[in-house]
Amino acid sequence: MLNTTNLTPDGHVKLFIPGPVEVSEKTFRAFCHPQIGHRGSEFSSLYESMHPRLQELFGTKGPVYLSTSSAWGVMEGAIRNLVQKKVLNCMCGAFSDKWLDVSKRCGKQAEGLQVEWGEPILPEMVDEKLSQGGFDAVTLIHNETSAGVLNPLADIAAVVKKYPEVMFIVDSVSSFSTVPIPMDELGIDVLLTGSQKALALPPGLALFSASERARTRAATMPDRGYYFDFIEFHKNWEKFMTPSTPTTGHIYALQSKLDDIFEEGVANRHARHAKLNEMVSDWVEANGFEHFAREGYRSKSLVCVKNNRNIDVSAYCSALKKKHKVAINGGYGKIKGTTFRVSNMGDESEATIGELLGWMTECLPR
Ligand SMILES: Cc1ncc(COP(=O)(O)O)c(C=O)c1O
Structure with a gap:
């Protein structure tokens, strides 16, 4: 049901997939x-x-x-x-x-x-x-x-x-x-x-x-x-x-x-995306994963993570959705399951990306 106070339906899953992203x-x-x-x-x-x-x-x-x-x-x-x-x-x-x-x-x-x-x-x-x-x-x-x-x-x-x-x-x-x-x-x-x-x-x-x-x-x-x-x-x-x-x-x-x-400032917006992208990239390395894209040519608006730890990506995405009401993407097309993707596009902040990364760590299979 639509919550008329904040326009968000009850049980809404917040999107951290590489589009569509969350609309404020x-x-x-x-x-x-x-x-x-x-x-x-x-x-x-x-x-x-x-x-x-x-x-x-x-x-x-x-x-x-x-x-x-x-x-x-x-x-x-x-x-x-x-x-x-x-x-x-x-x-x-x-x-x-x-x-x-x-x-x-x-x-x-x-x-x-x-x-x-x-x-x-x-x-x-x-x-x-x-x-x-x-x-x-x-x-x-x-x-x-x-x-x-x-x-x-x-x-x-x-x-x-x-x-x-x-x-x-x-x-x-x-x-x-x-x-x-x-x-x-x-x-x-x-x-x-x-x-x-x-x-x-x-x-x-x-x-x-x-x-x-x-x-x-x-x-x-x-x-x-x-x-x-x-x-x-x-x-x-x-x-x-x-x-x-x-x-x-x-x-x-x-x-x-x-x-x-324009209130944020275009240059500040670029810097915010760079910072949030770096936070996700750091998480990748800190958790034993690798980047799918070659170094020096990596996106600033999302991270495509190589599933070198061979986790069950679909179960991982489901756990995040069920426990924390957030969606990341389990890989696109022929790299579904062998990669997963996290978006830092849109209105995200260090606080919201930090919170997501905390949940991503918590839900990782041990
Ligand atoms: C880089 C890029 N180009 C084109 C498209 C196609 O966009 P749409 O499906 O909105 O037409 C997408 C969709 O994800 C995309 O990521």
Whole structure:
């Protein structure tokens, strides 16, 4: 039953999985804003008022669009809007691997640059592929959530810049707002994220920006569809509107979250995520586990723990849920059970992560 004092149902399990993450009561109250008409000034003023702060988080002077979809909508949209010749999909885990499949399902010519899960995509690998010619787009997942790998974005961006025809499409779904991502400076053409990860909003909203170059390319693309047509997004953005009916609850929740982020300070927010991530990493080593991702390329928003102690991960996650009403994740896809993941995204603090780690120690099989 919903507890009307704090809006949390009795017996609620707090999420420390790498998305969706826990939504604060303040955010949830903002999300529950009464409906407004999305073609009126109330909506456009709301969008316009948030836009400078969105641009700051995206590291761009360009437009930031709001898409009523999860991230995959924009990930697929970027392929449809930008790939004329062939796309290079950088693959290092479940989500980046799937992008190759999605590109092919869109009827595009696509090639994968695959590394082992846990390993990063390195700039020289991208250079080697692009130098073969024929590509006009590359996709990169900045933070591969399944494996806990943070790819060296700036170094890869420097390589992509050498190929003027190639559009650089970057997914920052689980890194956005946890580390700096200066879109314009790095020459990123599409930067996208989702609502339910570090932004700690409910799932269902994606945010993205597209460079002028990307929009120029998109305008020439036949069959780019309607719902994720970047040109439609841009035309509507000029009036601070969206092509189709937006999820206004999310947009009020986003406004509330932006207030929180800028009150904390963006640099302080990055430092908080780094500190919390370090606490989880220290716990890994102190308890005889190893990291799944290679050192030097580890996520700052979650930790993917290698189950080198060979514990029963599913029983471990169940014990945490039953005894302490917290959820961690028992590994994704082909590394389910041989890894487990702990998120430090969203509104967590040293106190809440410290408490979680205490319970994780208590529930470990002896
Ligand atoms: C890095 C990354 N990209 C894309 C996605 C897909 O997001 P969604 O399922 O919200 O579309 C996820 C989901 O966890 C993700 O972690």
